[in-house]
Amino acid sequence: MPKISEARKSERKRQILLASARRFARQGFAETTILDICREAGLSPGAVYTYFDSKEAIIAAMAELGAQQSAARMDAARSGLDPLTRLRMFLSEFSRPEAAQVNQYDLRIWAEAIGNAGLRSIYLRSRAQLIEALGDIAQPLAARRGVDPGLLAELIAAVAIGSEVRKAIEPEADVLPVLGVLFALLASGRPTTDDGPAQADA
Amino acid sequence: MPKISEARKSERKRQILLASARRFARQGFAETTILDICREAGLSPGAVYTYFDSKEAIIAAMAELGAQQSAARMDAARSGLDPLTRLRMFLSEFSRPEAAQVNQYDLRIWAEAIGNAGLRSIYLRSRAQLIEALGDIAQPLAARRGVDPGLLAELIAAVAIGSEVRKAIEPEADVLPVLGVLFALLASGRPTTDDGPAQADA
DNA sequence: GTCTATAAAAGGATAGAC
DNA sequence: GTCTATCCTTTTATAGAC
Numbered sequence: 001m002p003k004i005s006e007a008r009k010s011e012r013k014r015q016i017l018l019a020s021a022r023r024f025a026r027q028g029f030a031e032t033t034i035l036d037i038c039r040e041a042g043l044s045p046g047a048v049y050t051y052f053d054s055k056e057a058i059i060a061a062m063a064e065l066g067a068q069q070s071a072a073r074m075d076a077a078r079s080g081l082d083p084l085t086r087l088r089m090f091l092s093e094f095s096r097p098e099a100a101q102v103n104q105y106d107l108r109i110w111a112e113a114i115g116n117a118g119l120r121s122i123y124l125r126s127r128a129q130l131i132e133a134l135g136d137i138a139q140p141l142a143a144r145r146g147v148d149p150g151l152l153a154e155l156i157a158a159v160a161i162g163s164e165v166r167k168a169i170e171p172e173a174d175v176l177p178v179l180g181v182l183f184a185l186l187a188s189g190r191p192t193t194d195d196g197p198a199q200a201d202a
Numbered sequence: 203m204p205k206i207s208e209a210r211k212s213e214r215k216r217q218i219l220l221a222s223a224r225r226f227a228r229q230g231f232a233e234t235t236i237l238d239i240c241r242e243a244g245l246s247p248g249a250v251y252t253y254f255d256s257k258e259a260i261i262a263a264m265a266e267l268g269a270q271q272s273a274a275r276m277d278a279a280r281s282g283l284d285p286l287t288r289l290r291m292f293l294s295e296f297s298r299p300e301a302a303q304v305n306q307y308d309l310r311i312w313a314e315a316i317g318n319a320g321l322r323s324i325y326l327r328s329r330a331q332l333i334e335a336l337g338d339i340a341q342p343l344a345a346r347r348g349v350d351p352g353l354l355a356e357l358i359a360a361v362a363i364g365s366e367v368r369k370a371i372e373p374e375a376d377v378l379p380v381l382g383v384l385f386a387l388l389a390s391g392r393p394t395t396d397d398g399p400a401q402a403d404a
Numbered sequence: 405g406t407c408t409a410t411a412a413a414a415g416g417a418t419a420g421a422c
Numbered sequence: 423g424t425c426t427a428t429c430c431t432t433t434t435a436t437a438g439a440c
Contacts, residue, residue: 025316026316026317028232028313028314028316028317029232030233031232031317033432034435035433043406043407044406045408046405046407046408046435046437047405047406047407049434049436050406053435054435055433055434104316107312107313107316108313108316110309110313110367111230111309111312111313112230112313113371114227114228114230114306114310114370115228115230115233120371123371124372145386145387146386147386147387148379148383151379151380151382151383152383154377154383155380158360158365158377159357159360159361159364160364161363161367161368162359162361162362162363162364162365163360165312165363165364165367166363168316169312169316169322170326175356178353178356178357178360179357180353181349181350181353181354181356181357184347184348184349185347185387185388186387188347214423235414235415235416236415236417237415237416245424246426247416247417247418247426248418248419248425248426249423249424249425251416251417251418252424255417256416256417257415257416257417405440406439407438407439407440408437408438408439408440409436409437409438409439410435410436410437410438411434411436411437412433412436413432414431414432414434415430416429416430416431416432417428417429417431418427418429418430420425420426420427420428421426421427422424422425422426
């Protein structure tokens with residue numbers, strides 16, 4: 001049982017999943033056929049079915065991979081800067097042009113999570129992580145404004161998700177100025193603060 | 203060419219569209235078969251195809267109907283009260299338990315609008331109406347805070363859409379407290395105002 | 405492990421009786 | 423106008439050669 005084989009197998013799986021992600025983002029789950037995935041991955045149906053038992057299994061594995069990547073992206077915003085800057089870093093993900101495919105993929109997942117128990121639980125877990133990370137950031141801001149930190153985190157998450165929906169359908173739209181208004185509302189509570197700079201521009 | 207016939211025909215179409223809407227919200231477009239729609243509407247395939255040429259035609263007609271209903275819902279919030287109360291009326295749509303199906307339907311439409319030109323243009327038109335209506339409401343609030351009214355309307359729309367996504371997947375979630383934080387941020391600019399009451403509670 | 409070819413099933417759409 | 427029965431295409435999944 002050579003170790004190389006296990007590593008290669010995992011590599012092939014990843015190749016298939018990334019190919020699937022591109023197609024799913026563009027076409028959705030039901031509209032993407034196994035043959036689409038095969039072509040995108042450069043493999044034959046027989047090969048693909050060696051690694052996954054069914055299309056459903058591909059969708060589940062890929063949702064899991066997407067959740068991991070999302071968690072990794074959140075960690076990038078955990079540096080030790082002031083809250084507004086960290087929040088800005090976190091939300092400025094949306095300005096990257098490559099983000100459009102991720103946004104489209106996310107939107108497809110959310111829609112599918114309505115009726116797919118597996119995707120729903122992945123969504124719930126991923127969302128809980130998001131709220132937790134935003135809670136850390138929101139805490140000092142919420143304290144200043146006298147609002148519940150958890151609810152402020154939920155509000156920021158709603159803005160982020162709403163912006164993702166827009167970017168998914170209109171990739172050319174620029175949501176940063178909109179997020180700038182959110183910063184303005186958060187920063188303007190008390191102009192003189194003790195937890196770092198708080199500009200309102202985007 | 204009797205007028206009754208025309209009215210009956212329109213009535214049947216509506217019956218089919220409402221049946222489709224229920225299925226589409228629950229299962230999505232691709233996963234809903236023509237037979238599902240037939241069963242839900244209590245009609246046979248032959249009858250359904252008398253009124254619509256294809257499944258695609260049903261989807262298009264139903265998206266149009268949904269956009270009309272959405273516009274009607276927005277008009278309900280156009281009464282002459284103070285902006286925060288009108289905004290609260292508008293957003294409190296989300297607290298109605300029956301709203302879950304509408305939220306699910308909307309989320310399905312958004313996901314499908316990524317790759318369907320027809321749905322995309324309906325989305326864009328519907329969204330423009332939403333921003334316009336919110337602009338009216340947001341104007342006095344934006345003036346007080348010194349932010350661009352159009353961008354504030356976009357921000358409120360993002361919160362609304364983000365909340366709809368959540369309600370679609372978690373119908374039992376209560377988003378009103380989250381929206382309450384938005385009200386708090388909007389209302390707390392200047393505690394003493396001249397355009398009506400501005401409580402921050404939900 | 406990967407391919408080609410194909411079996412098996414599902415779904416969109418239609419024909420023709422009533 | 424509506425139904426039942428069915429055609430035809432697409433798609434998932436597998437069998438067997440290499």
